[in-house]
Amino acid sequence: MMNPSRLSLFIAIVLVAGIGLSEPAQASDLPFDPVGARHIGMGAASTAVWAGPDAIYHNPASLVWQTLTFSAGMQPIQFVDYPSSWWFNFYNKETEYGVPASLVAQGWDYSSPEGGTGHFFDLGIPLAFNFTDQTPGAATIHFAFEKRPDGDWKFNAPLDLGFLARHSSGATLGIVMRGLTIGTDGFESRHEHVEYGVSYGVGSMLTMSSSAIWNKGDDWDSMKERYRVGAELGGSYLFHLLGGYIQEPDRWYATGGIALRSDANARYE
DSSP: OOOTTSOOOEEEEEEEEEETOSSOOOGGGOSSOOOOHHHHHTTTOOTTOOOSTTHHHHOGGGGGGOSEEEEEEEEESTTSSSOEEEEEEEEESSOTTSSOEEEEEEEEEEEOTTSSEEEEEEEEEEEEEEEETTEEEEEEEEEEEEEOTTSOEEEEOOEEEEEEEEOTTSEEEEEEEEEEOSSSOOOSSOOOEEEEEEEEEETTTEEEEEEEEEETTOOHHHHHTOEEEEEEEOTTSSEEEEEEEEEOSSOEEEEEEEEEESOTTOOOO
């Protein structure tokens, strides 16, 4: 378990993302939010990966097990022009006023299947509601804007709900209901969906994770063909190797990368 007194900052460099596609992917087809290089390097299987500075975005319940974390970055995906993305995550449980401070912000460009480029911007405030120390829950209230390729602006306030449960064996279960909105005026580049998965630390060297996705409107055949697996090898070493696989009903993605961790003694299992 990560020592809560330490600042765990990833400086992640994704070397390979989206290898082996039969054709270049449109950004609106990407099966993940392009936020966090470690997230993408591990095949976007981040639902139950609770440690690390981008975890509060992918499952807000993870902030219950963290004390101080920060990350910021920008990156392309698949070494093509779109989408490019940036993100900023901050959380401090022990502020001077006794009230936790937290913020997530991210944005990305995307290519519409009909042509043209859209832009998405999202500002969120994670709020924890701890059931027990082993089963935390949290919500993130988002304020999101999207400029569609036709120039039309859309605004909504989606809600993310996250839950985690940790077993003494080291296994962690996670579920996130993401992008919950009131009304039907949703975004083109982000849809309501449910993610659920498990992560497990094997000794001090390897962390493995997997997750599955249910998108709004999915039938059973689509849902059972939509899953992710990822692994991180490195343990207490400074350098970590990342790898992952994403299966979609009509295509697959392989990802990989190298992460440089600032605190080699921190544990992420």
